[in-house]
Structure formats: structure tokens, C-alpha cells
Amino acid sequence: MLTIENLRKKLEQLTLEIDRLDIEDGEYFVFLGLSGAGKTTLLEIIAGFRKPDFGRIILDGMDITDKPINERKIVMCHGRYLFPHLSVEENIGYGIKDKRKQKERVKEVAKMLGIEHLLKRKPETLSMGEQQRVALARALAIEPKVILLDEPLNSLDRLTHENLLLELKRIHESTGTTFIHVTHDFIEAISLANRIAVLKDGKIEQCGSVEDILRNPRNVFVAKFVGVKNLLMGKIVEENGYYVFEGGIRIILNGNYEFGNVVLGIRPEDILIISSSNCRFRDENVFVARVLDVYPLTLSTVRVLLDVSGTKLVAETIKSKAVRMGLRRGSEVQICVMSAIPIRQA
Amino acid sequence: MRAIAFLALTFFILIVLSVVLSITGKITPQTLQNALSSEEVQFAVSLSLKSAFVATLFALLVGVPSAYALARYHFRGKEVLDSLIDLPVVLPPLISGFGLLIFFGETEIGRFITEHIVRVVFTPCGIIVAQFFVATPFVIRTARAVFESIDSKYELVAQSLGSSRFESFLRVTLPMAKKGILAGAILAWARCMGEFGATLMLAGATKMRTETLPIAVFLNISVGNIELALAIAFIMLVIAILTIISIKFVASLR
Incomplete structure (x- = not known):
């Protein structure tokens, strides 16, 4: 050692x-x-x-x-x-x-x-x-x-x-x-x-x-460094026994957190893009978003820039899926935030 | 500007060429052959080659480690040491030789060396000491520049592979610096071959004893034997040209 x-x-x-x-x-x-x-x-x-x-x-x-x-x-x-x-x-x-x-x-x-x-x-x-x-x-x-x-x-x-x-x-x-x-x-x-x-x-x-x-x-430094592209400023509040993040958008959190000011990190791969017609997800953390831009990231993945009622988010998805869904600038989609990481400010 | 630059260059080249031609112009194959077969010239050539070789060897033994110290270590007074090393280059060789003469002849340490180790004053050994004194700075200068151009991480990596400091120097830095040190050694050797002033003071100008090539030229001119002096001058010219060629050759080596 x-x-x-x-x-x-x-x-x-x-x-x-x-x-x-x-x-x-x-x-x-x-x-x-x-x-x-x-x-x-x-x-x-x-x-x-x-x-x-x-x-x-x-x-x-x-x-x-x-x-x-x-x-x-x-x-x-x-x-x-x-x-x-x-x-x-x-x-x-x-x-x-x-x-x-x-x-x-x-x-x-x-x-x-x-x-x-x-x-x-x-x-x-x-x-x-x-x-x-x-x-x-x-x-x-x-x-x-x-x-x-x-x-x-x-x-x-x-x-x-x-x-x-x-x-x-x-x-x-x-x-x-x-x-x-x-x-x-x-x-x-x-x-x-x-x-x-x-x-x-x-x-x-x-x-x-x-x-x-x-x-x-x-x-936040570590989060940015390890590829957490979305960092939202806000606070954690309690609502009907849930911990909820409020800041631009409202996200229900899993687990116990301290209340108060926080930065919420969302990895781009944790934002799931759902085609608007095919909505089988329960509506927890599901938002309507407008696609601002789509561009290739690697041979098999694309990055999608999204706008959820004024909050900008970055998502990543498989290229074939993006093609199948016909994602392009101006498309309207539903997204689901699968997982989010509350980060205390240093 | 172009015209001025080339005019200046041509002017100087013409001077160099006239010196070369003045020496070579008066030489006939006959005088050269006479000179080469004369005992005095053979002695001078042999003494010059031997003393310059030994002096260069000592200059390398002392100069290479000194250069390494200056290149790799930081210590107080480095600037002062650095200037001291330049002194033998800047000082007129005659004064260097005078200093050496007084040191070996008139001081306690000098006398001790004379009595117990070796006689330096007015002996062939003095030639080597004088040449060493004048030539070592050239070795230090060139070797230091080469060492400084070699990233010290090579040595450190070699040590992390298990070499001691000394071994990493011998197996990595020294071979990498070989070319530069060789060029420095040739320069130092050429300086030794041409050394006159310091040799004259310390070793004297004794015919067939401390008579190197430059001393031989001096002695023959002073007795009016211009023909022989010219022939020896010609030999030195050839040596100088060979030196320049060999430095270019070393520089072109991979």
C-alpha cells in the first residue's frame, strides 16, 4: 500500500x-x-x-x-x-x-x-x-x-x-x-x-x-468535471412528504436531503426523451420541452439542447433513437428527468 | 543594407584569404619537404600533438563534471564562478602564463608541487599545464550548453528504472551529450595546439625541449629562418582547416 x-x-x-x-x-x-x-x-x-x-x-x-x-x-x-x-x-x-x-x-x-x-x-x-x-x-x-x-x-x-x-x-x-x-x-x-x-x-x-x-x-467543480452538464440553482423544500427541488423547474427527489439552497446536477444521459404521442410514464418529473438544437456527439450518440419553459437543459441520447423520433430544432417533446443529484455549494 | 552587408563580408573574407595566401604562396614543395624532414619540426609536431592530447584529456576530465555542476545544480555564488571560468579566455595568455609561473615558482603550494610531485616551470609538463589552463573553459562552456539542453527528466527516469545517479549520468546523459562534448574537445584541442603566450611564460621557449609548433615558429623567426617558420605556419594552417572540417563532421553526425 x-x-x-x-x-x-x-x-x-x-x-x-x-x-x-x-x-x-x-x-x-x-x-x-x-x-x-x-x-x-x-x-x-x-x-x-x-x-x-x-x-x-x-x-x-x-x-x-x-x-x-x-x-x-x-x-x-x-x-x-x-x-x-x-x-x-x-x-x-x-x-x-x-x-x-x-x-x-x-x-x-x-x-x-x-x-x-x-x-x-x-x-x-x-x-x-x-x-x-x-x-x-x-x-x-x-x-x-x-x-x-x-x-x-x-x-x-x-x-x-x-x-x-x-x-x-x-x-x-x-x-x-x-x-x-x-x-x-x-x-x-x-x-x-x-x-x-x-x-x-x-x-x-x-x-x-x-x-x-x-x-x-x-x-460543483467535481460535478462539472465528471460530466454533469446541467446545474440548476434552487432550493429543496418539503411537499406532501416528498423532497422537492424548486428552481426554474420542479423536480421530485428520491431520498432524504437537507432543506435549503442547493445546486441540482442532472447528467445529460439521465434526461430521457419521450416522443410526445407515446406517453406511458407516470407524470413524475415529466416536462414538455422544445428542442433548441441537436448535434452529433460521437458516432452513436447525439446531444440535444432543450428548453423547458425557460430553463435550458442538455440531454444526450442514442443517435438512432433521435433519428427515429425525428428530433430536430423546433420539435416539441416530452422529457423525463430520471435522476438528479443535489449538490451543496462549497 | 544588402549591399553594405555583402561588402563587409567580402572585405573580411579577402583579409582571411590574403593571410592564407601569404603563407601558402611562399611555400614550395621543396621547402615543405625540407621542413618535414628536419628533426626540429618533427620534434615540434610530435610534442604539440602529445601535449595537446594530454591537456585536452585533462580538460575533459575536469571540464565535463564542472559543466555538469553548473548546468544541473543551483548554488550560491554560481554567477561568480561562471565569470571566473571566463577569465582564462579573456585574460591575455601571456598574463595567464605569467601568473602560473609565479604560482609554481614563487608560492608555497607551487614549490611543494615542484618538489614532491612534478616540475612544471620550464619543462614540457609546463606546456600541458598552460594548455590545460587555457583550454578547459572551452570544454566547460560547450559541455554546459549541451547538458542544459538535455531535459534532466531523462536522468530521473533512468534512476526510477534503478540506476544510481552516477550510473544514470554515465548511461544516459553522457551518451546524449557525446556529440556536443566531442565538438568542445576538438575546439579545446585546437586551442591547445595554438597555445603560445602562456606556454612561453611557463614552459619557456627552449629549442628541442619545450618547442611546440607555435614556439618553433617564434624561435625560427627570431633567428631569421623565415623559410622554416613559413613551413611550420603552413602545417598549422592545415591543422586549423582539419579542425574546422572535423567540427562540421561531428556536428553532422547523428
Whole structure:
């Protein structure tokens, strides 16, 4: 287990502050944050590249805060820092101490990552995706306890991004090594992570399982970051034994909440668009809406901008459904808000 | 502007060419052959090559780590040290040599070195010391620039792969800096080959003893043997041209 305790590091723009964070063995842990949130610095502190002003890093019960980088069993995996004067094979073999087993081990990890055909090449001749694979192979070759990944999928084309993402997931599952990954891409985070910590200005805003973060974002920043597109200002009141949100539109809530001012978050995929003629839903949280715009989001999904008596909402739906329903600018539809998340203002 | 620029360029190139032609123009194959077969010239060529090689080697041994310190670490007084390193470049070599002469001849430390380690004053060893003093700043300058151009994260990543600091330097940074350091070494070597002022003061100008190529030119001019002086000058011209070619070649290496 890797523990970060009472960490403080003053940077130019912000101070990194983490009171306590435990990362379990074999976990895929993602630090999610905008650029400049201190993610890379945090990773470098874990790697030992930089010293914290204060606090401890503990790996398996041992304080490694002041340990030299090479004695930590924590590897920084970075495609941009392949050694340019060495071939792919020599890069992967760089950290293997037992020279007799070197060749064999290099072959093994190269095979695992599907880069055997690149072994004789120089890093500069590789594509970015290939460079990342080589960097990952180089890290795996020495069987570290923890692998650190600094935006490994950044600036890759869509297809390579997707392939490498799947690869990371597969490699993580098959090796059981702890992966700590930093990114600004929340889709990447939720596809890979067991747990996520959302960083803002050097502090952890929320840390939890993917499901937890998606379903219960602790504040507006986290909510926005994890794709909650609709944030309505209003208050929670009691009505006939129900908790009801009032603010532009009225939404009946499931569960118990504090009364008073609140921001209501609604995920775009939680707004169901019902064709007006076919209304079988009970009328709870069903509204008439006018379509302001429809545009493709991915190959298979569309985003629909809606107006519910002056309140603007963003919904997402399957493209084929939108086509079937004939959704277009000016259409009148019924929508049902399936789920909503009351968020306290920070 | 174009006209002025090219006029200035042509003017200077003409001066350089006239110097080259003045040396080469007076040389006949016969005088060159005579010079090359003379014992004195053979001695001077051999001494210059040997001393410049050894001095460059020392300059690298001292200069490369110094450059690394300046490039990678921040410490108090770095600016002052940086200026001190430039001093041997800016100072007239004659004054450098004079300083070295007094240091080795007149100070306690200098005398201790002379008595217990090696005699420097008026010996071939003095040539190496003088050349080293003048050439090391070139190694430091070029190597520092190369180290600064290499992202220190390469070393850190190497360390996270299990290398010690020293090993990461040897296996990653040094090979990456190889080309730049080699170019610096060639410059330093060329500086050593041409060193005159400091050598004259510290090692003296003793015929067939501390007689490097530049000293040989000086000695022969002073006794009026212009023909031999010209032939040696020609040899040095060839060496200079080879130096320029080799630096260009190193720069073109991948």
C-alpha cells in the first residue's frame, strides 16, 4: 500500500496539500485534474524526483520520503523520455539488473505489449502510441511495485488512444501492479480507474470509486468535471412528504436531503426523451420541452439542447433513437428527468 | 543594407584569404619537404600533438563534471564562478602564463608541487599545464550548453528504472551529450595546439625541449629562418582547416 501523509509542497501557483491518501496494492488509481492542478508534481514527489516541503510517502509500511529514486521500486513511465541513443530493445532492457535474463525478459514484455517488431528501432522512428508502449514495457520489465503514468494517452489520435487505453487496462489486470495515472480526461479516468481523486489547485476535492464520483459529486467543480452538464440553482423544500427541488423547474427527489439552497446536477444521459404521442410514464418529473438544437456527439450518440419553459437543459441520447423520433430544432417533446443529484455549494 | 552587408563580408573574407595566401604562396614543395624532414619540426609536431592530447584529456576530465555542476545544480555564488571560468579566455595568455609561473615558482603550494610531485616551470609538463589552463573553459562552456539542453527528466527516469545517479549520468546523459562534448574537445584541442603566450611564460621557449609548433615558429623567426617558420605556419594552417572540417563532421553526425 502506498500512503501519502500530511503532504505539503509549495509551488509557484499553488500549494499541494494532501492530508492522507491510501492507494491499495494492485489498484488502478487516477488523479484527475485540470492542467496546473499539481498532478504532475504530485507524481514526481511519489517518484522521488522532487522532495515535499513537508509530509511523508510510505510504501508498504516503509517511509520512502527521503529514499533515493532508484531504491523506491516506483517507476515513472513516460513515452517522451525514451533514451534516444538506445534502441527499443536497449530501452526496455535498461533497468534489468540480471544481464543473463535481460534478453529473455525484454522479449517477454515486448510480446505482452505487441511491440516485438520494433525492438531494433530507435525511439525517434516510433509513433507516439508506440513510444508509450515501449515506455510501459521498459517500466514493466523491472517488475516494480508501482508504475506512474503521466498523461500517457495525451495527444494520441482517437484510435491509438482507444487501443492504448484497452492495453493499459489489460496490462494492469494481468500484472497486478499498482498503477497511478494522472490525466485531465475524465472519460479516460472512468474507463481505467478503480478509484479516482479529483484534484483542484493542489487539493483533493473528492476521492472515491468511479461510481461514487459519478453519482455523488461532492461539489460543483467535481460535478462539472465528471460530466454533469446541467446545474440548476434552487432550493429543496418539503411537499406532501416528498423532497422537492424548486428552481426554474420542479423536480421530485428520491431520498432524504437537507432543506435549503442547493445546486441540482442532472447528467445529460439521465434526461430521457419521450416522443410526445407515446406517453406511458407516470407524470413524475415529466416536462414538455422544445428542442433548441441537436448535434452529433460521437458516432452513436447525439446531444440535444432543450428548453423547458425557460430553463435550458442538455440531454444526450442514442443517435438512432433521435433519428427515429425525428428530433430536430423546433420539435416539441416530452422529457423525463430520471435522476438528479443535489449538490451543496462549497 | 544588402549591399553594405555583402561588402563587409567580402572585405573580411579577402583579409582571411590574403593571410592564407601569404603563407601558402611562399611555400614550395621543396621547402615543405625540407621542413618535414628536419628533426626540429618533427620534434615540434610530435610534442604539440602529445601535449595537446594530454591537456585536452585533462580538460575533459575536469571540464565535463564542472559543466555538469553548473548546468544541473543551483548554488550560491554560481554567477561568480561562471565569470571566473571566463577569465582564462579573456585574460591575455601571456598574463595567464605569467601568473602560473609565479604560482609554481614563487608560492608555497607551487614549490611543494615542484618538489614532491612534478616540475612544471620550464619543462614540457609546463606546456600541458598552460594548455590545460587555457583550454578547459572551452570544454566547460560547450559541455554546459549541451547538458542544459538535455531535459534532466531523462536522468530521473533512468534512476526510477534503478540506476544510481552516477550510473544514470554515465548511461544516459553522457551518451546524449557525446556529440556536443566531442565538438568542445576538438575546439579545446585546437586551442591547445595554438597555445603560445602562456606556454612561453611557463614552459619557456627552449629549442628541442619545450618547442611546440607555435614556439618553433617564434624561435625560427627570431633567428631569421623565415623559410622554416613559413613551413611550420603552413602545417598549422592545415591543422586549423582539419579542425574546422572535423567540427562540421561531428556536428553532422547523428
